[in-house]
Amino acid sequence: MPTFADRLIRWQLEAGRHHLPWQGNQDPYAIWIAEIMLQQTQVTTVIPYYQRFMRAFPDIATLASAAPDDVLALWSGLGYYARGRNLHQAARLLVSEHGGVFPASASAIEQLPGIGRSTAAAIAAFAFGERCAILDGNVKRILVRYFGVYSHPAGKAVEARLWQMAEKLLPVNNQEKAMATYTQAFMDLGALVCTRSRPKCEYCPLQQECVAFTHGSTDQLPVPKPQKTRPEKNIIHLLLVKDSKIFLEKRPSPGIWGGLWCFPEIPFDSSSDNSHSANLASCNTPFFEFPCIIHTFTHFRLNIYPRLIHVGCNNAFEEKDNQCWVTVSAAMKLAIPAPIRKVLLTVSNVLGSSVNVASINEKNE
DNA sequence: CACCCGTGGAA
DNA sequence: TTTCCAAGGGT
CATH class of the missing domain: 1.10.340.30 (Hypothetical protein; domain 2)
Incomplete structure (x- = not known):
């Protein structure tokens, strides 16, 4: 036997x-x-x-x-x-x-x-x-x-x-x-x-x-583990563009996507009175909203609202140790999360076809 | 022990 | 469409 x-x-x-x-x-x-x-x-x-x-x-x-x-x-x-x-x-x-x-x-x-x-x-x-x-x-x-x-x-x-x-x-x-x-x-x-x-x-x-x-x-068998309700988070990702370069910053570690390069993000509460559009109400800079990207983690769901903004030379976003301006193609070779890679591809298409961002923005308003 | 940490494919 | 989870480990 x-x-x-x-x-x-x-x-x-x-x-x-x-x-x-x-x-x-x-x-x-x-x-x-x-x-x-x-x-x-x-x-x-x-x-x-x-x-x-x-x-x-x-x-x-x-x-x-x-x-x-x-x-x-x-x-x-x-x-x-x-x-x-x-x-x-x-x-x-x-x-x-x-x-x-x-x-x-x-x-x-x-x-x-x-x-x-x-x-x-x-x-x-x-x-x-x-x-x-x-x-x-x-x-x-x-x-x-x-x-x-x-x-x-x-x-x-x-x-x-x-x-x-x-x-x-x-x-x-x-x-x-x-x-x-x-x-x-x-x-x-x-x-x-x-x-x-x-x-x-x-x-x-x-x-x-x-x-x-x-x-x-x-x-x-195996006996499935009890399912937990997944919370939902909503954030705006700022796609800051200057001279056909885009702004990235390194995320803190530990934490989600720790040590990876990502866009500056603004969390907002979808249940509050203000829609996410109101978050930058004080900012008069024209912007372009990308379609929402839904990214599902094991323990929560993340809704990303990418917002492309062209910035001038004199701005607050200067490079520090954990920040950088890079071309889209250079960014694709960095350590970036999977959904960010998708956003970058879209950015590449938008910038490549020389879309008038301001006019698109007016159309959205 | 409970929770956190990514992503893509299968059902 | 949503749900589940795959050669787990750290805190």
């Missing part, structure tokens, strides 16, 4: 993924970069970012010596920018305190910023074959179904139980690459077979012993 690990490993060898860009080597640095990018992010999204990043920063020393802005620029659009900031900080820490050598145990790896227990275990298993358990979304979903855990996986007690299960199921043999194959098997089974909706149980090596399959309750 093959063990749980045996089934998983055998399945992985014949049905798992073997040609992802970060596979095929045991370089802990390459594996580290991939694992960080893959946190809460789908494989297809990560691949082009990973390839660009590895081309620019092929090793620890290169990453450590890079400018923070250059690291974030390659992270631009990927989201969760603290990952990029922590990655860079960790690389510098490795150079200054570890002789530029990546630590070779999960417990040591976990000490690095941005690396928790699961990510540390994944790197250790892939790069060094260490016998340690991961517990990512895939593993949780598989275990919860396999053992029939009808509780919220987010709870602390349930989480602890899942860690215990994951460790108990680890392969006992010490075969070469067993841990790498086993760990990849968990991820691949979760991504390809034991999916959240419509799992392909007919292809699952764990089908016979799976509680959820036996009960016919795969569509009820």
Whole structure:
């Protein structure tokens, strides 16, 4: 009777993924970069970012010596920018305190910023074959179904139980690459077979012993977490244009889009008596309103009202450390949030077609 | 423990 | 259209 690990490993060898860009080597640095990018992010999204990043920063020393802005620029659009900031900080820490050598145990790896227990275990298993358990979304979903855990996986007690299960199921043999194959098997089974909706149980090596399959309750597991109402925020983005350059400022870190370049913003309350148009009522400068951009985060919804304004030479917006005037094409190469990239494309079209901003504004009034 | 932190794709 | 959430970690 093959063990749980045996089934998983055998399945992985014949049905798992073997040609992802970060596979095929045991370089802990390459594996580290991939694992960080893959946190809460789908494989297809990560691949082009990973390839660009590895081309620019092929090793620890290169990453450590890079400018923070250059690291974030390659992270631009990927989201969760603290990952990029922590990655860079960790690389510098490795150079200054570890002789530029990546630590070779999960417990040591976990000490690095941005690396928790699961990510540390994944790197250790892939790069060094260490016998340690991961517990990512895939593993949780598989275990919860396999053992029939009808509780919220987010709870602390349930989480602890899942860690215990994951460790108990680890392969006992010490075969070469067993841990790498086993760990990849968990991820691949979760991504390809034991999916959240419509799992392909007919292809699952764990089908016979799976509680959820036996009960016919795969569509009820994992138990979804209670939904929270998402608040709504409204802001005006000032697109200040002078001599075909646009004004950007670097956002404070921590915070949303921390360390990224963005337009000056004016928050306003849509429920108040004043519409957002009244916010600049005292300003006589003509402006051009762009269509509202709705950007949805995990925890709130952001409505952006871009407002383009041509400014003269004598104005208050002079460059400081965290501010700059740049061309649109230059701005596109900076670390900017995804929705800002969309706005910049629109700006490029407007400026490029030499639209009379003042007349458009009058038309709007 | 609760909340924060992005984005795009699937259903 | 809205909703959900994917190779989580930090505070």
